[in-house]
Amino acid sequence: MPPIDRSRGRNVHIYDANDPATVLGGLILAKGVTNTNFYSMVEMLFIFTGTFFLRDEGNTKIEKDDRPLQPGEYSIVAADPFNVHNEPWLARTISHATGSRTQAFCDAVRSRDRRCVISGTEAVGADAGVWSGFETAHIFPLAYEGHWNTHNYGRWITIPPADPTKGSINSVQNGLFLEATIHQLFDSYAFSVNPDDNYKIVFFSFDPRNLSGKHLDQRFLNDPQRPVDQLLRWHFRQAVLANMRGAGEPIFEHDFPPGSDTVDDILRGPKAAERMEFELFGRLGTQVELFPTAGGDGVSA
CATH class of the missing domain: 3.10.20 (Ubiquitin-like (UB roll))
Structure with a gap:
């Protein structure tokens, strides 16, 4: 297709x-x-x-x-x-955080947010451990951990994972809790959050939920474990490059x-090559060398 x-x-x-x-x-x-x-x-x-x-x-x-x-x-x-x-755009497909390596990441993001931070929809089954309809999203995709390490994006992380061997990319500061359909839109760069405009939600495609122009709520922004601005800024810039x-x-x-x-x-x-490697990572959880690795990150610290 x-x-x-x-x-x-x-x-x-x-x-x-x-x-x-x-x-x-x-x-x-x-x-x-x-x-x-x-x-x-x-x-x-x-x-x-x-x-x-x-x-x-x-x-x-x-x-x-x-x-x-x-x-x-x-x-x-x-x-x-x-x-x-000519800043590189990192090809990305729909991803899911699965496996033992990301379980602590998922738990930390769920515990922090307990609702979709974009739509505000509460995970009403959270106390019973029911998270149906919701997913944890990496802002910077786990499949590009090699790129993360090459450009030392871990320098932005101040809250490392409980198990340091899982890598700084699995910090709660690199995660968002989202409704499943909104997660798909986030991964495809259909929308992003601009931290330099009061955390405004900006859609670059059709907006079925009328979310564009709204802002992340203050309860989320006041959380000391919330995502760091540098990663939100990185995702927003990628969305601009991908769409515009x-x-x-x-x-x-x-x-x-x-x-x-x-x-x-x-x-x-x-x-094809980038996408195949991304798909293999998503299915097998095997770290591969995804490109591009050259070029700057386009984001100031």
Whole structure:
């Protein structure tokens, strides 16, 4: 089955003012995205060596303010040449934290949150140990632990796992408790949380639950074990790159009907090697060397 096209349904399009025929990127506009937010996203997508501003299709300069971004075509007017950012995007499929290595991680995240931190839906069976309909999510995926170690992302962790041999990537600070369907959207970068805008939930795709534009609640933010901002920032940046750069990255099919040749479907699709390694990790729990390992993390400490 072909991957889902992220650019389908875009109603915001980005151009270089000097090349109005070439689309550089775009966005499916959701509630809560402001002009200031849009500027910050553009700065993640492109490398500027000088000043720039955005102009709408009516040739009006867009100010950095809290007005809602409007659908339309936007041109980048830059004092100097600029380039599309080549920061790697880490291919990711729907994942589940399973096995003895992640059990303590799941327990810690469940104990901390006891509800979906995005929708607010309570796990009413928590006291009875019933967590049906909910899942624990790694913000930075466990399958990329090699990348985590290479770039020393563990430097952001202040609460290590109870068993240090499980790796800092399994810290409660790298986890969120989510409804199962919301977990799938999080893993596919359909939405993210922007810690630099009061922890706003931002959808980059269609928002079936009307969650975009809302903010994480203060009860969650006041918890000393909550996720560190650097990891939320990393995920948000990955979501911007996945959804807004060029035509966007593929969204991989994960619901294969019985009898499907899953391996063949993966190998004939985009980013086959990365996806196959990710799928093998998810099924076997075997650490493999997923790429890319080169390039910066794009996130300041």
